[in-house]
Amino acid sequence: MSQILYIVSDRRTGSTLLENLLGQLEGFGSVGELRMLQGHLKHEGPGEKWGWKCSCAQEVRACAVWGVVHQTIQLDELRTRLDHRESGPALFEPVAKAVDAAIAKLSIAGMEVAQDSLRILDEFGRVSGARVLVDSSKDALQGYFLYKARPDSVRVVHLKRSIPEIAYSKIGHRKGGVGSSLQMFQYLTSVALQNRFADAVVDRIPEAAKFALHYRDLATETASTLQALLDFLGQKAPATGLPTHMEPLSSHSIGGTPSRFERRPIVYDDKSKPYFDSHPLLSAYARWLEKNVKV
Numbered sequence: 001m002s003q004i005l006y007i008v009s010d011r012r013t014g015s016t017l018l019e020n021l022l023g024q025l026e027g028f029g030s031v032g033e034l035r036m037l038q039g040h041l042k043h044e045g046p047g048e049k050w051g052w053k054c055s056c057a058q059e060v061r062a063c064a065v066w067g068v069v070h071q072t073i074q075l076d077e078l079r080t081r082l083d084h085r086e087s088g089p090a091l092f093e094p095v096a097k098a099v100d101a102a103i104a105k106l107s108i109a110g111m112e113v114a115q116d117s118l119r120i121l122d123e124f125g126r127v128s129g130a131r132v133l134v135d136s137s138k139d140a141l142q143g144y145f146l147y148k149a150r151p152d153s154v155r156v157v158h159l160k161r162s163i164p165e166i167a168y169s170k171i172g173h174r175k176g177g178v179g180s181s182l183q184m185f186q187y188l189t190s191v192a193l194q195n196r197f198a199d200a201v202v203d204r205i206p207e208a209a210k211f212a213l214h215y216r217d218l219a220t221e222t223a224s225t226l227q228a229l230l231d232f233l234g235q236k237a238p239a240t241g242l243p244t245h246m247e248p249l250s251s252h253s254i255g256g257t258p259s260r261f262e263r264r265p266i267v268y269d270d271k272s273k274p275y276f277d278s279h280p281l282l283s284a285y286a287r288w289l290e291k292n293v294k295v
């Protein structure tokens with residue numbers, strides 16, 4: 001059975017970089033965002049941009065790996081998405097109680113999704129021969145249940161990034177530019193709350209099964225950060241050395257594709273800095289959030 005590495009993160013935190021770097025390691029196989037599997041099969045939800053195709057440019061059913069997985073276990077009825085709206089309570093409400101309530105409410109659905117996901121991951125591992133399978137579904141509660149369903153071989157990596165950087169990147173990604181200060185204020189608040197909730201969920205996973213990773217370290221100290229992650233997983237670094245660039249990969253991942261770009265250097269994205277330098281009130285608010293809304 002393969003080891004499973006589940007990535008918990010917000011959007012816009014560098015998960016594509018992490019997936020790409022892991023995908024360059026011998027023995028690692030990325031399934032992409034397993035959460036999006038049914039969307040890919042049914043052509044629904046996010047994925048229109050890449051035609052809901054696997055990163056090998058084939059339809060999932062026609063892909064050399066996913067197609068074989070589908071023939072063996074019939075993917076159409078399997079659930080890989082824990083649907084929920086839990087994103088954490090308001091700023092001054094305690095988060096631990098909200099996590100307890102969410103786990104209790106979602107436990108049956110959560111374990112079903114975890115069992116179906118594990119069936120798929122096992123089959124994907126068998127077909128691809130990967131020693132470590134990476135599922136970058138991102139959702140913290142889903143990762144918690146996946147860990148619970150198979151604590152001996154599921155490991156969780158929690159990828160983090162600073163609140164202002166995520167907020168700036170999200171706003172720019174969605175609107176094609178940063179809007180009003182009020183909008184940034186709202187984004188900063190919601191990013192802080194979401195990340196605080198994800199943190200509190202990951203808190204429920206034992207230390208030995210989780211690893212926290214910061215986007216800034218991954219982008220600026222890539223080799224030592226990857227080495228620490230490999231040590232945590234009990235995996236050896238490749239004899240050829242650790243990745244130094246983002247590379248096109250021949251992978252079979254779904255949900256946005258780590259392989260659709262050319263070889264390029266790893267660059268730490270700090271585009272938000274000039275914006276916050278020229279907006280001191282928002283910058284102070286972001287600092288306050290980082291200090292008081294522990295994420």
Ligand SMILES: [Zn+2]
Pocket residue numbers: 054055056057058063064065066251252253
């Ligand atoms: Zn494929």
